[in-house]
Amino acid sequence: MPELPEVETISHSLQCGRNGICPIVAKQVEETHLLWKRTLVNTNDKKLREHLVGQIVQSVGRRGKFIIIDFDNDVLLIHLRMSGDLRVEPSRDKNNQPIVLQKHDRLAIDFTDGYRLVFNDTRKFGRAWLTQNPNEILCELGPEPLDPALTPERFYLMLNAKKRQIKPLLLDQTFLAGMGNIYSDEALHLARLHPQQLSNTLTKEQSRDLLTAIRSVLQKGIELNGTSFDWVYRGGDFQNHLRVYHRDGQPCLVCGSIIQRIYVGQRGTHFCPRCQKLMD
DNA sequence: CCTGAAACCTGTCTGC
């Protein structure tokens, strides 16, 4: 499911609240439940409980597609991968009876105020790490696309240092942190670049336009609370503003040509054959 | 260094 805008929306709602969603900052951990062992990468059920019980949530943030939950002494990193989601809900009903967890719930953290944070993940690809040095896990990530420190000049140098198809390169989290399949296709169409264009062939102008396009689609995605498709991820509206993604067979909104769907790096890829020509 | 295939998982949708 989630790419940068969806993860940003979720982490922001956990930090600040949104649409009645309860923020978790300042809540104290009462108990933890690990329902699918492999969700927790670098520790186990017992140690998670021993570490977290009693600790208070200091803040919730994001780096790339990782959600960062900062406790007093430890940090919980969560990666939602394809189908993960987080929700905050009461753990007991009006009669003080426990509310049973749902199908596909993998991890739950009960707080002393009667609420709980639940990690639900149908496909079991999602992962969580408990650590005191989050940088050990996050240090491999490339720059944040929305960070002003990533200048057009630097982006051009990054692209030229590689000789890779541009779309798989954008999806490479060590190159740039947070891009996923939807926003990559959207950004490449906006920048009029073929997804298989080699990165070292981009001119300075094309590099600058690509960075501008990436920022444009990500910012719009964040404004619209992300992209929602069928049963995965709710509350977003960017799916109603897509230019190419999932629009194969339909006319390009710019030139009217039929949007094509091909595979690039094993990922379904949508582009306009007229607007996004492969250049030498 | 770069590319493609396979693996990790469950659910939905399509076509015969």
Added chain:
DNA sequence: TGCAGACAGGTTTCAG
């Protein structure tokens, strides 16, 4: 209706 096959927002690992 049933059932096989394709496909899914992500990442890692391995072979060539």
